[in-house]
Amino acid sequence: MTMSRLKIMTIFGTRPEAIKMAPVVLQLAKYPDMIEPVVAVTAQHREMLDQVLKLFAIKPDHDLDIMATGQTLFDITCRAMQGLNAVLAQEKPDMVLVHGDTTTTFAGALTAFYHQIAVGHVEAGLRTHNRYSPYPEEMNRKLTGSLTDLHFAPTGTAQANLLQEGVDPADIFVTGNTVIDALLATVDPQYRFTCPLLAGINYTDRKVILVTTHRRENLGEPMRHVYQALRDIVREFADVEVVFPVHRNPLVRDVVNSELGGLERVHLIDPLEYQPFANLLARSYLVLTDSGGIQEEAPALGKPVLVLRDTTERPEAIEAGTVKLIGTDRDRVYTETRLLLTGQAEYEQMANACNPYGDGCASRRIVQAILWRKGLSAGRPGSFCRE
Ligand code: UD1
Ligand code: UDP
Numbered sequence: 453m454t455m456s457r458l459k460i461m462t463i464f465g466t467r468p469e470a471i472k473m474a475p476v477v478l479q480l481a482k483y484p485d486m487i488e489p490v491v492a493v494t495a496q497h498r499e500m501l502d503q504v505l506k507l508f509a510i511k512p513d514h515d516l517d518i519m520a521t522g523q524t525l526f527d528i529t530c531r532a533m534q535g536l537n538a539v540l541a542q543e544k545p546d547m548v549l550v551h552g553d554t555t556t557t558f559a560g561a562l563t564a565f566y567h568q569i570a571v572g573h574v575e576a577g578l579r580t581h582n583r584y585s586p587y588p589e590e591m592n593r594k595l596t597g598s599l600t601d602l603h604f605a606p607t608g609t610a611q612a613n614l615l616q617e618g619v620d621p622a623d624i625f626v627t628g629n630t631v632i633d634a635l636l637a638t639v640d641p642q643y644r645f646t647c648p649l650l651a652g653i654n655y656t657d658r659k660v661i662l663v664t665t666h667r668r669e670n671l672g673e674p675m676r677h678v679y680q681a682l683r684d685i686v687r688e689f690a691d692v693e694v695v696f697p698v699h700r701n702p703l704v705r706d707v708v709n710s711e712l713g714g715l716e717r718v719h720l721i722d723p724l725e726y727q728p729f730a731n732l733l734a735r736s737y738l739v740l741t742d743s744g745g746i747q748e749e750a751p752a753l754g755k756p757v758l759v760l761r762d763t764t765e766r767p768e769a770i771e772a773g774t775v776k777l778i779g780t781d782r783d784r785v786y787t788e789t790r791l792l793l794t795g796q797a798e799y800e801q802m803a804n805a806c807n808p809y810g811d812g813c814a815s816r817r818i819v820q821a822i823l824w825r826k827g828l829s830a831g832r833p834g835s836f837c838r839e
Contacts, residue, residue, distance in 0.1 A: 465496035465556030577610030632810030754805030
């Protein structure tokens with residue numbers, strides 16, 4: 453008797469989902485006797501998604517190509533669901549895997565539910581408990597969690613959040629975050645930048661501040677205040693270089709250009725591919741960001757992070773002391789950045805490498821959990837335990 457293989461469809465659409473799903477896609481492909489992997493991308497992001505697909509040599513089986521300039525949450529949700537409806541009707545997978553908190557994530561989970569297909573949620577259980585911060589991500593996570601059959605919680609904190617919401621403990625697997633799998637496969641002390649700007653920086657003599665901003669709730673004035681604080685910092689500290697890969701959202705770009713354009717030692721560049729970005733992170737002095745993923749990566753590399761947000765669903769690195777939540781007030785951003793540039797003790801206290809988010813084995817645990825749940829493997833995978 454030949455056993456039919458499990459058809460597992462991964463669905464993602466933005467840069468961070470792609471980076472964090474890539475290790476899972478590659479791991480699923482390691483069991484050709486048991487698993488038939490299918491990749492569907494909404495392409496909620498276009499160029500920023502394609503950069504990641506190229507790096508990890510992933511060729512989607514379905515590409516909905518939905519991105520449009522100035523897309524609204526309604527546009528993304530409707531286009532993604534319509535496209536995925538057709539893809540699921542055709543492929544009829546045994547399980548769909550979605551990742552994290554984007555609108556693609558929620559639309560993917562809801563469409564799978566309408567087809568009565570099991571949903572696995574990678575990076576499940578992160579919560580701020582504030583439905584408008586981050587917006588719409590907190591709600592995307594909660595709604596996706598309600599639609600999920602298998603919850604892959606990266607940490608014990610995320611697991612506790614799910615248990616508090618009444619999720620059956622048997623349906624939760626603590627796996628670590630797959631971003632650490634991707635990071636460990638990408639950072640290399642011997643890596644050489646091909647971009648002349650990054651190759652030309654002296655990372656020992658200069659203090660590189662790496663900056664990224666994109667959160668919807670920071671668009672407009674909050675971002676403007678952050679950039680004004682940065683301008684003051686660059687004027688005061690002659691050994692600082694700011695490297696700022698600017699998100700492709702025109703609403704971000706306009707404010708960045710008006711506040712930071714043309715300044716000496718402020719390098720406004722296009723989004724970097726993941727390999728140069730991760731290796732730049734590893735060589736930076738400190739990071740200012742409102743990104744979720746970078747809050748997870750920087751601690752593993754011992755880089756202090758000032759988080760330009762009022763809430764975070766990632767408290768572990770704050771507890772570990774590597775990350776500080778500072779918001780977007782101009783004076784606060786200036787003062788906290790200045791402190792890390794002048795106070796050696798303050799800097800060293802934060803610059804401790806720690807790995808609360810993963811150990812590089814998350815994608816293996818996720819695939820093991822699926823096989824075990826489907827009766828194709830003997831043991832439940834062990835849980836990830838933070839350092
Ligand atoms: C989206 C996610 C957010 C995630 C972020 C990661 C939602 C609602 N938001 O936010 O959770 O943290 O991605 O970066 O799911 N654009 C391009 N090319 C690209 C990507 C974006 O031109 O490759 C421009 C387009 O004009 C697009 C705009 O950026 O309309 C905004 O993209 P969108 O996905 O709506 O929001 P993000 O802020 O990127
Ligand atoms: N990243 C990248 N190039 C860049 C900026 C970020 O590859 O120019 C990576 C970063 O290492 C992290 C992910 O993109 O893995 C974070 O994406 P983003 O900040 O857009 O989204 P979030 O994590 O906030 O959802």
